Amino acid sequence: MKEFFESTRPGGQFLSLWLIFIIFFIIASGCTVAVMYMGADINSPALNDVSQIIMFALSAIVFAMLFCGKPFASLGVVSTRRIVPKLLLALALLVSMTPFVDWLTQVNDAWHLPSRFSALEEQLRMYGEQSQKLVEKYLLRDGAGAFVSNVVSLALVPAVCEELFFRGALQQTLCRMLRSHHAAVLVTAAIFSLLHGEVFAFLPRFVLGAVLGYLFYYGGSIWINMFAHFCNNLTVVVLYRLAHVGVIEMEQAESFGLPWYVVVLGLVVAVFVFCQFVALGKKESPKSDN
Numbered sequence: 001m002k003e004f005f006e007s008t009r010p011g012g013q014f015l016s017l018w019l020i021f022i023i024f025f026i027i028a029s030g031c032t033v034a035v036m037y038m039g040a041d042i043n044s045p046a047l048n049d050v051s052q053i054i055m056f057a058l059s060a061i062v063f064a065m066l067f068c069g070k071p072f073a074s075l076g077v078v079s080t081r082r083i084v085p086k087l088l089l090a091l092a093l094l095v096s097m098t099p100f101v102d103w104l105t106q107v108n109d110a111w112h113l114p115s116r117f118s119a120l121e122e123q124l125r126m127y128g129e130q131s132q133k134l135v136e137k138y139l140l141r142d143g144a145g146a147f148v149s150n151v152v153s154l155a156l157v158p159a160v161c162e163e164l165f166f167r168g169a170l171q172q173t174l175c176r177m178l179r180s181h182h183a184a185v186l187v188t189a190a191i192f193s194l195l196h197g198e199v200f201a202f203l204p205r206f207v208l209g210a211v212l213g214y215l216f217y218y219g220g221s222i223w224i225n226m227f228a229h230f231c232n233n234l235t236v237v238v239l240y241r242l243a244h245v246g247v248i249e250m251e252q253a254e255s256f257g258l259p260w261y262v263v264v265l266g267l268v269v270a271v272f273v274f275c276q277f278v279a280l281g282k283k284e285s286p287k288s289d290n
């Protein structure tokens with residue numbers, strides 16, 4: 001049976017991954033329904049943590065155990081040389097990209113569907129606003145305990161679970177199926193953004209997903225991705241905390257609104273840092289550019 005799964009073609013593995021994801025999605029939804037009937041808050045951070053672990057982390061792990069000889073190694077849960085320089089470069093890349101991603105967020109939010117789809121656009125924007133308000137509800141809670149809870153639920157858990165699924169399982173499978181790591185990175189980034197369910201925030205999440213995809217490919221370890229993803233999420237948590245206690249304005253937490261030359265300068269620095277990361281990765285573990 002093990003040989004049967006491991007010999008499955010990449011296309012079959014891709015379909016199997018989504019079948020496994022759907023099964024665990026149903027299980028997670030069942031947990032939500034059970035909690036609802038118990039009278040608890042279905043939007044609580046704890047329940048969100050459980051859903052993330054079931055849908056993404058367990059899907060990836062079960063998939064790897066079925067289809068890969070070395071499950072955790074196949075997901076990128078491995079050590080890598082010069083981990084500290086790679087982590088620092090990944091962090092510098094995300095920081096320098098922040099103005100550009102912020103600008104993309106504004107551009108994406110200004111999108112409008114054709115007039116005949118105005119009703120659909122209204123529904124999509126309403127869904128996005130409801131999601132944002134729900135997140136803000138927890139980001140703006142009082143107390144140190146709430147802040148720690150937000151760091152775990154909104155920064156750490158999504159970073160670990162989503163990276164295992166999207167980069168560790170999905171991107172690796174697509175790379176085998178499409179035989180091009182560039183195509184695999186971009187397709188995974190698009191799926192990563194779409195599954196967040198906010199059409200008018202597609203661009204910034206797509207760019208983040210692509211950056212994370214290349215960090216995984218050239219970094220050689222999912223730990224780098226988890227760290228970078230965590231830092232990205234943590235920035236949002238910290239900014240809202242600072243806004244809540246009055247250190248910065250709430251508008252600054254939602255958007256920096258930086259001038260164009262800062263966006264361009266940040267993008268130039270980001271490209272330079274990314275090239276350094278790629279050079280470091282290629283020097284240690286050369287890979288063919290398919």
